[in-house]
Amino acid sequence: MAMEEADSAGRFLTKKETQVRLPRSTRVQNKTPATVQITAEQILREARVQQEAEIRAHKEKFTDAEELSEYRLLKRKGFEDHIRAVTSNISVWVKYAQWEEPKGFCSCKVHMGKSVEGGLPEHDVMAEVFRNGNEKSIFERWMTWEPDHHAWSAYMEFELKYNETDRARAIFERYVQCHSTVKAWVRFAKFEVRNGEVARARRCYERAIEKLGEDGQFEELFIAFAQFEEKCKELERASYIYRYALDHVPKGHGEELFSKFVSYEKQYGNREGIEDAIVGERRFQYEEDVKKNPLNYDTWFDYLRLEESSGNRQRTREVYRRAISNMPPVEEKRYWQRYIYLWINYALYEELEAKDMERTREVYRDCLKLIPHKKFAFAKLWLLAAQFEIRQKHLSGARSLLGTAIGMAPKDKIFQSYIEIELQLGNLDGCRNLYEKYLEWTPANCYAWTKYADLENGLGETERGRAIFELAIAQPVLDMPELLWKAYIDFGISRKEHERTRQLYERMLNHTKHLKVWVSYAKFEAGLPLEEESRAEEEGREPDPQVVEEQQKQRALRARGVFERAFENIRSSTPELKEEGAMLLEEWQETERNIGDLANVAFVQEKMPRRVTRKRPVISNDGTPAGFEEYTDYFFPEETGIAPNLKILEAAYRWKKQKVTKDGEE
Structure with missing residues (x-):
């Protein structure tokens, strides 16, 4: 009514007009219990009372045979229609047969025959229908x-x-x-x-x-057997069945078996049993992995560590044999590097864990026979086999192995280790023979020449050591000649043969004019001890100051002369190496400062170049310009031809700096 009035007046209803008013709650006055309580029993009783009467089918009475036959015809028609709708439903056939059974066994048998012909399970029909003594015979x-x-x-x-x-x-x-x-x-x-x-x-x-x-050997049979024993509280028998099954069931068909075993051990086993179950689970996983990729040596290493931790030597050896049987398909060293460590670990296991020395020797022997030494070799394997023989105090066997290694697959590491072994044994003649074979095999190896000379020098055979150095530097080809020359020079300095060392520097400069050689030569001259001081120390007197001063002058002049020769050589022979010239002058200047009162730093300072940052174009690999890059250039005082350009650059730089300062002030 209010809405009709609002619509007629052409306005909206207010909140008060649209508010729904509910009756206020009243307080219960009578709190005594009711006569009839609302309980589950009361609810069920009321539902039973109010339930409608069951509808039952009325009984039919037939007055004559014709009426009965019509009734049977209608019932059969209904059953037949139902069967055609759901032919595979056995309950419909059974109901039809049960309805026909009181009328005559032959009629029932006909319907059962139809059901059998329809593809229904015979025994289901038979069990429901035939209740006489012929069931067993059927x-x-x-x-x-x-x-x-x-x-x-x-x-x-x-x-x-x-x-x-x-x-x-x-x-x-x-x-x-x-x-x-x-x-x-x-x-x-x-x-x-x-x-x-x-x-x-x-x-x-x-x-x-x-x-x-x-x-x-199927897992279903063993699982059922083990579960049977488990229900009978025969836990030991159940555990034995599980373990027997795991050893005999094929690895690829035991997933469920292993899962049941782990669950069993977690439920009934002790700590050792649980650990065995976990180890077995990991073992099963490793078996699956190596079955998929037998050349995955990392998986084999993990599998072997697992077996070694379990402590079963027979199983561990079996896994080692299976692992080493998977040889790389290609005879290339990069494919064999991981594979060889399987053999090494096998040998170490037999020696350290199994304590079977004969088997260890056999493992090394089989591995060395397997490697194609003409294509590549593994020095580590030869050395491990030789060291094993030494630990067994079988020195002749170790020498035989290393000699065979040198003959079949000579390598630097084998020579060096063999020499070190003979040196520890005190067999100096053997060391000399090995060095001679070493140098015959690789005459350009400066390391071998140096170590041979060091051996003779350490034994006090100075002349033999010097002769070895002379033979070494006379070789037409050397891999690292600078190391050989340095070792020879250090040998002369240690012997205090200064004149011989000076001659070595001069001979070295005939082979190379490298900056480091000049600097080392100059520092050698600047750092020579004074003869007067050495002689006075030997005679136990004070050195003569005048002689000392004269010798200091001679020493400074010799060092300065080397620097001058070096600077002149760089500026005349390789003028483009300006950075090397600047570095030489810096070393010269530093040496002059260390000379003391006789220094001539100003003379070197006059030769120092001016350092300038310049730009040059950058060309990419395809020949196209790729911008500019900055580089540091050096201008020596004697380079007067480029002085005008240098002055122009300096003036431009000062102008740019003044302009930037002026703009900043404004």
Whole structure:
């Protein structure tokens, strides 16, 4: 009403007008309990009372045979229509047969025949219909056809329905003879368990394993057997069955078996059993991995570490043999590097863990025979085999191995280690012979020449050491001649043969004019000890100051002369190496400062170049310009030809700096 008035007035309703008013709550005055309580019993009683009467079909009475036949015709028509709609529904056929059964057995039999022809399971129909003494004979005739599992199950259930346990057991015996499968044997065992025959059930499982033989190594059978023992509280037997199964079931068919075993150990096992289960789980995973890729040596290493930690030597050796049997398919060293470490670990395991020295020697021998030494070699393997023989105090065996290695696959590491072993044994003649073979094999190896000379010098054979150095520097080709010259010069300095050392520097400059050689030569001259001071120290007197001063002047002049020769050589022979010239002057200047009172720093300062930052174009690989880059250039005082350009650049730089300063002030 209010809305109609608002619409007629052409306005909106207010909040007060649209508010819904509810009755206010009242307080309960009478708190005494009601006569009839609302309980579950009361609710069910009321529902029962108020329930409508069941509708029952009325009984039909027929006055004559014609009326009865019409009724039967209608019922048959209804059944036939229903069967055509759902032909595979066995309950419809059974109801039809049950309805026909009181009228005559032949009619019922006809309908059962139709059901069988329709593809329905025969035993289901038979079990529902035939209630006379011919059931067993029918089943026996059926079993002669050797039907599937369902038919046998129906026969056994029929016998058990009448508590014919012995006959059911006999049927099971025939069943497992007809179908000797895991499924049949497990059903037989479960039948015995239901009847409380534990011993018979265990015998069923044992007969199944014996009967099936190799074909019976299926995880379902072992799982059922182990679970049976577990239910019987025979935990040791269950654990043994699990372990036996894991050892005999193929690796690729035991996932569920292993999962059940792990669960069993976690539930009933002790700490060792649980650890064994975990190790077994990891072992199973490694087996799967190496089966997929047998050349994955990292997986083999992990697998071997697992077996070594378990402490089973037989299993560990078996895994090692399987691992080393997977040789790389290509004879290239990069493919063999990881593979060789399998052999090395195998040998170390036999020596350190198994303590089997003969087997260790055999492992090294087999590995060395396997390697194609003409294509590549592994010095580490030869040395490990030789060191093993030394630990066994079999020096002749170690020398034989290393000699064979030098003859078949000579390498620097083998020579060096062999020489070190002979040196520790004090066999100096053997060391000399090895150095001679070493240098015959690689005459350009400066390291070998240096170590040979150091050996002779360490033994006090100075002349032999000097002769070796002379032979070395006379070689036409050397891999690192600077190291050889440095070692020879250090040898002369250590012997205080200054004149010989000076001659060595001069000979070295005939081979190379490198900046480092000039600097080292100059510093050698500047750092020579004074003869007067050395002689006075030997004679136990004070040195003569005048002689000392004269010798200091001569020393400074010699060092300065070397620097001058070096600077002149760089500026005349390689004028483009300006940076090397600047570095030489810096070293010269530093040396002059260290001379002391006789220094001539100003003379060197006059030769110092001016450092200027310049730009030059950058050309990419395809020949196109790629911008500019900054570089540092040096201008020496004697370079007067470029002085005007240099002055222009300096003036431009000062102008730019003044302009930037002026703009900043404004």
